Amino acid sequence: xxMLNKAEKVVRIPPSMLDEDIDKVTDKIxxxxxxxxxxxxxxxxxxxxxxxxxxxxxxxxxxAVYQEVTYxxxxxxPQLQEIIEGTICEVLKFGAFVRFxxxxxxxxxxxxxxxxxxxxxxxxxxxxxxxxxxxxxxxxVRARIVALSLNERNPxxxxxxxTMRQPGLGKLEWLDEDRKAKEEAQ
Numbered sequence: 001x002x003m004l005n006k007a008e009k010v011v012r013i014p015p016s017m018l019d020e021d022i023d024k025v026t027d028k029i030x031x032x033x034x035x036x037x038x039x040x041x042x043x044x045x046x047x048x049x050x051x052x053x054x055x056x057x058x059x060x061x062x063x064a065v066y067q068e069v070t071y072x073x074x075x076x077x078p079q080l081q082e083i084i085e086g087t088i089c090e091v092l093k094f095g096a097f098v099r100f101x102x103x104x105x106x107x108x109x110x111x112x113x114x115x116x117x118x119x120x121x122x123x124x125x126x127x128x129x130x131x132x133x134x135x136x137x138x139x140x141v142r143a144r145i146v147a148l149s150l151n152e153r154n155p156x157x158x159x160x161x162x163t164m165r166q167p168g169l170g171k172l173e174w175l176d177e178d179r180k181a182k183e184e185a186q
Contacts, residue, residue, distance in 0.1 A: 001077055002045070002101070008070045009034065013056065015063040026052055030069055038152040042077035045102055076101045078160060080148050083169070088139045091124040098141055098162055105160035107143060112164055133174055140172045 011029045013022070027050045034044050049072045056067035078084070078101070086100030088107075095108040109117055112135060115128035125136035135141075147161030164170045 001079065001082065003042075003075050003077060005073060005075065006070060007034075007073050008053070008068065010066050010068050013065040013067055018065065023052070026050060026067055026069060030071055034073070036155065038150050038155045038158070041150060042075040043102060043150070043155050044073050045076050046074040048072050048074075076103070078103065078145055078148060078150075080145055082145050083142060084145060084162075085140065085142050085172075088135060088137050088141060091121075091126060091135070091137055093119050093121060096126065096135060098143060103155065103158055103160060105143070105145065105162040107141070107162045107164060111146075111162065113170065114165060133171070135171055142169050142172060142175065144169060 009030070011026065011033055013025055013029060017025045017029075030050045031047050035047050037044055051070050053068040053070055056065035058065055084098075084100040084105070086098040086105070088096050089099040089104060090097040093109075095106055095110075095112070097104045098107050109119075109126065112126060113128055113131075113133065115130050115133070118127045118129055120127055123136065125134050127134050141164060143162040143164045144166060145160060146163045147159065149159040151157045151159070168175070
């Protein structure tokens with residue numbers, strides 16, 4: 001889930017940058033310091049409206065200016081049991097990776113459908129043995145987050161487990177087919 005909120009932090013402006021426009025430098029350093037970083041349980045996607053608060057401090061022996069700033073940040077915060085929609089970005093022998101927002105989640109082969117699955121590694125797709133439903137790169141899916149471990153050092157290596165083995169979840173085409181079949185049966 002995306003959220004927009006305000007934050008207040010301190011940034012370090014090195015002595016070599018003090019002869020430049022201080023507002024531009026503060027903006028640049030704030031973005032470099034916090035965008036794309038995981039903090040607590042969210043990933044900062046975008047920073048805007050950086051404003052310095054008061055005068056900065058110079059620490060003895062460092063020479064840099066430590067400037068307190070306030071800014072708006074767009075954050076992505078996945079939560080357990082949240083329903084997400086994403087795109088299959090990679091198919092492997094143990095399942096598929098789903099890209100949703102700025103992160104990828106693993107859809108293990110046991111969590112895709114109730115059918116047994118054949119792996120077509122050459123064509124990067126998974127095929128149900130009995131129902132012949134396929135899942136391949138580029139397909140849009142709806143899934144639920146069932147495991148979540150965000151990596152603060154490298155957000156792209158976060159571990160997010162997904163499932164599609166519940167009613168209302170799966171490849172969007174499958175959901176449309178199921179809805180039409182249900183309407184026809186009534």
